[in-house]
Amino acid sequence: MLYQWQLAEWQALISQGERLPHALLLTGEPGIGKLAFGRHLAQSLLCESTAADKPCGVCDACRWYLAGNHPDFRELTPAVEEEGDDDAKPKKKASAWITVDQVRELNDFVHLSAHRAGRRVTLIQPAEALNLAAANALLKTLEEPPPGAMFILVSHQWRRLLPTIRSRCRRLALTIPPREQALAWLAQQGISDAEANLAEAGGAPLAAQERSDAGVTAARRSFLAELADPRKLDPLGLAERLDKQKVEVARVTDWLSRWLHDLARLGLAQSVRYYPDEAGRLASLATTLDPVRLMRYHDTVLEAKKLSSHPLNARLVYEQLLFGYQQAVRPANKG
Template identity: 75%
Template sequence: MLYPWQGTTWQALRAQDARQHHALLITGEPGIGKLAFARHLAKSLLCESTSDAKPCEVCAACRWVEAGNHPDYRELTPVVEDEEADSESKAKKKPSAWITIDQVRELNDFVHLSAHRGGQRVTLVQPAEALNLAAANALLKTLEEPPPGAIFILISHQWRRLLPTIRSRCRQLPMPLPERAQALAWLEAQGLADAAAHLAEAGGAPLAAIERADASALALRRALLAELAEPRQLDPLALAERLDKQKLEVGKVTDWLARWVYDLARLGLADSVRYYPDDMSRLAPLASGLDPVRLMRYHDTVLAAKKLASHPLNARLVYEQLFFAYQQAVRPMPKG
């Protein structure tokens, strides 16, 4: 089913008729329900009821899509590979960083077959930016000469990372963030305590707000921000060692750090914050007298570290470098 804030986007798409183009690229921030929207669209395209305004949710086709076993529906996602494990431990699973060319080749076999149910064949690719270069080029060939009845739905959190040629073969559907009041009402209906603070920290994305509200992660984030608020007392080596022992993901720590620095810079430039309004009492004194340009350069450094979070880096070394650089970034500008 669609989320409450997706009704307008759905109506606009249906008014254009999703069948008019063989490929749709859904873009927007993570945590706003793009995947749910795409699956809802896939159901409507494969639904065997007489109405095409929305999926009926009760026919065999709708139930098969929901269960992930419709013969004319495929989802292309990053593959799951075995981690290396010694003989005394069980092999664990972790998602790889890429959608591979072998997956696209298997997909090509699927899209060139006749539909089992006599309708269309629908493929959902998410996230599309996870296509490695070889896979992207292979998919591009199919998008350029799509078989009759084949429809592709691509989801992207970072559409600028896609090949321009792939973007040009798709009709783009930007999905906006929901209105704050609507998102808050939905979060409160889910029973989320302190919904406003979590929504702000998630940048206005309701599903991300629920994910970020995990109690253990919340306590760790607050502890980190408390130390960042006192840069003169901050011990980069000790903090890096503690975070490393806590086995926190580098991506999560760099995300918190980037949002904190963004709010510091925004306070200096626009006298407002986006992510941590509940921390204004700590942000405001620290932001006074800082160089916003220096902060944004440091912000770029943190984002670069975040992009490398999936690589096998030495987390402790990454933290040490970031926190030493943070102390330099929040040095007050000379007076006069």
């Protein structure tokens, strides 16, 4: 299924017909529908209808694809790992990486003859999850793809891919939809406070939908209210509350990095991007800041964000970040 804001990009792509590359890299902001676009393309490539408008949704190939068992399609995602000791039932947990063993199995599939005498299509998402060994194993196939093999790579952070991988793909940068179109779609989904959620998501409607959960919204507003008054901020108390509420480190660092971005943006451009509903509080705080100190702290938050998918002592992370925040936003020395 395509989203309404993707129709023009879709028409531009399929108008190329047989000139489509064997490897396409879909890039763009998280939450704009890149994965849906990639899956729609995969189904279209496998569709056996003779009609010009593909995928048809009713041929054997489409029905198999939609049921998740088309023999000529593979979707490669980070491996699922088991954790736990011998005495406990192991729990399954998604890994952060696509492994070399997964790519080797994929290469076996790619070199087989197609079951339907057509294409063999592989979707890899997110492509930046390929570890180094996996990326190098995939590169060999991208350099010399067997006839009929096509690859769709979906990436939120395409610059993290090996340059050699990027050079073997044609990049298609999908765009954020116009604000009014995004708001109309969110209204159709019954999302309340759509404007604030869309702003926080940087204009990405699917990300805005994910952020619209009432509990998450309440936690975010409470967190930002405390950031707005750093003199009264109690880092130990707030860290304890966040930990008890089971707020993920990734979510807290996301809120914090966006708040810092808006503080810096106010100093440079007198505008905010992510939290327009907090513009008054941000403006009051921004007038006293040391921009160099603020940006150094922002780098610290981004480093914590990168590590948020690893096992962490969340409460300790929150304490360190919040004490660091107090130091970063203390009034600049005018003397």
